[in-house]
Amino acid sequence: MRKIVVILLFVVLGGCTETGADIPLSVRADDVPVEPGEFVVRRLTDAQYRNVVADLISPDIVVPARLEPDARSAGSLVRGSSQTTVSPRGVELYEAAAFTIAEQAVEDDAFQDRYLRCRQAFGSADCLSKFTKSFGRVAYRRPLTTDEMNTLVGIGRNASTTLDDPKQGVIYIIATILQSPSFLFRPEGATDREILNAFELASKLSFFLWNSAPDTELLALAETAELTKPDVLESQVDRMLADEKARRGVRAFFIDLYELDKLDELTKATEIFPHINDEVGPAAREETLKGIEYLVFEEQGDFRDIMTTRRTFVNRKLAAIYNMPAPAREGFAMTEYPEDQPRVGLLGQVSYLAEWSHPVSTSATLRGMFVQQKLLCRLIPNPPAGVDTSIPEPSGEAPTLRDRIQEHLQDPGCASCHNLTDHIGLGFENFDGLGRFRSTDDGTAIDASGEIDGIGFSNPVELASVVRNHPSFGPCLTVNLFDYANGRESADGERDLVTALADQFALSGYDFLYLMRAVALSEGFRTYSMGEVTQ
């Protein structure tokens, strides 16, 4: 017996009559007045911690699997990182990680060449001091104070003496740095001004564009404050976007926005989905990210085409789910979804279709919510309590999901929200809870027609076009990227700037790298308000 889809969202009459967050499109001047939002201290995300270790120490370092877990706030990892702290358990995990990393680093040739030129004289005060100065500067993304230097070198000397091993001095210094809030948190703006200083700017740029810490060149330009000169800043942003590491930055943004990290925990019943194994979720994420990467970097194309392109990158596992020939024996390769399936773009991929479904069945509501919330920036309220949420079992009169949830779409109390989600979600009923194509649901032909804001569609291909051409699509991506860059929800005083950025994005032909560049160079990136400062 086939189980039916849960209707997650019920809202009392009127709960969803305001469509709310549509962003008006109007071209504005470049110098839009900005009243920036409050500055927030962010914690390194799990991915940032790993990237920083790879970039600053060595890509060969094995970082323990467990660190303080990321948390989502309002659906966003980056916003979670500016609200959460480090738990006692996290302190413990970071401590263990710090020593594991430090013990590997001290034996690593690349690391020694970079920070430990004096390795013949490990234990000497001079050597430890030079090492601390150079490694501390990259790890804290700023020069160390004299106090910090003295403390760290003291720990190093004490360790090398106590353990009678000069290497231990270096290990303990690294381990201290890697546990310090100056490393684990990003206090970009923790000074009594309302504009980032050069080091803070370097740090914020590199975490935004590379999802990692600044490199030597950025730090050198911060040291001389050259980085704050507009032409230098511009050329640095261009350099960073041209660097391979920018791919990591773009990936991090879309993992966060589309919640692709959750694909690691895909729960699917094997009796319904024989394809499912631990490989599917990560492979589906990789497909989505490879497609985005190609469009953004190789083509520098219109980003809206991510919705409608038939081009994709799949491995054998995904090819089997899509019922198409695998383009390569090993790994991922470029291919196209077959013309005889109504499968195109992001919303035709397993990453979307499987994640926003139930363990055994589809979910029109979850799939519709993704489109409304993540792609069009509409808020869908939580369902009220005390409502019976069951929908009828499949029957002769109501064989398909569409028939069964019809009741809720007619009940005005339910429909105010479900009209916004389910009409879209039902457009994907041609794909089962894993993303396999099907033309019938329990033997009955699927009607995949619907509408979004009055624009009709009759199948998933047309649906994808409606989303691609929706006036909120570009502005929604813009505000998401702006909020991602700042680690918080944009403030009222930043609305005009975000609108102007969205307009520039449109004028660029929806070139995503152009948008990243515009956000990084905007005044809203460099400025912040202090809020209440404690002294």
Added chain:
Amino acid sequence: MKIDRRTLLKGVLGSGVVTIGLPMLEVFMNTNGTALAQGEGFAPRFGLFFWGNGTLPDKWVPSGEGDTWQLSEQMQPLAAVQDRLTVVSGTELKVPNLIPHTSGASGILAGAPLIMNGESSTFGGPTLDVLIANEIGNDTRFRSIEYGAAPGGGRSFNGPNSQNPAESSPYALFERIFGAGFRAPGETTEVDPKIALRRSVLDAVMEDSRRLQSKVSANDRIRLEQHFDGIRELETRLARLEEDPPNRAACARPDAPELAYPDIDGRAQLTAKNRAMCDIMAMALACDQSRVFSNYFTYPVNNLLFEGATAGHHQLTHDEPGDQPQVNAIVLQIMTEFAYMVESLSAVPEGDGTLLDNCIVLATSDVSYGRTHNLDEFPIILSGTAGGAIKQGVHYRSTSAENSARVVLTLMRALGINAEGFGVDMGRATESIGALES
């Protein structure tokens, strides 16, 4: 020793649903002591057993009241431990039910309404385990330990936005408690000089935190202070490793559990993981490594595929028609695991009784009726007596829909905590429930 754990478990699970291995707890059966060396008393301990998506209230509430009562249909797996349970029914959460499941979890665990900020929400205060650990958790190596078979299950909060992750790997839980640094009573290995060095590192880290705290907004300072507290806690933990281990007769280094528990047929091995972790936790308590623990068996809104179920748990609570036999079967599985936890605590001898006698365990969920997200008729079971402070073997039925948070306050006071109240705003309780106190 009177308790034969094997027999009891046979009783609990006599329906033949599961076969249980008795790995490390074998050690309890042949340890020597029932009395504690040096004649110390046993400190009270607190434990939580939490599951997501509630119950079927019609099948949940026991019949009869006081000390003559019968287990309900959904409590049948608890038959062998009924004498060690107290059921509280008829209470309700007083917090506004703004976000289904999440409001209820915050209401029972923190006694507080959710804090809503735009699209974000978080628990409105510290959870009971943290409040209790602040009072009774400071003399052991771990202030508290959070674990749970389902990954991502922890709902322990130090305060808003400050969540304590729960360990979901039995092996990692074992390593954390009984790995490097742990010494069983009588083991006199030399204290590792690195421990003192690690403490000096933490001192420097705290110094860095203080410097930074002075430069940031009030909000961010709270976050940095919470990090700071965690560092200090780790420092205390390291200091404990330099001392002689607590001398506990029932303490022995347990065997390691499996390295991994891979999914079977798309289903997580909830039962095997829960049992392995309950065994480890019981020994951690026996060795006095901690006095506060939380078992988040599953979590609110989880859509886990349980054995025998044809859809995820959350989906079933909403979609399954009629009497919801599949949801019922899942609640029975959950109660079977709670029974195992009670048994694992009962199997450790302590003084003239068992470890469980010195514990008070609260079993609860995030809603009562999953289908409609109700917060009335809230599910609450207690086990243990906190050393005789709580009545055992009774069914207390509230006739006035008392605030469920009063039960939490009752437990806190039974643990010797002088608390004026528990919770925030509408969720707050300031009076305990006298009928539960002995």
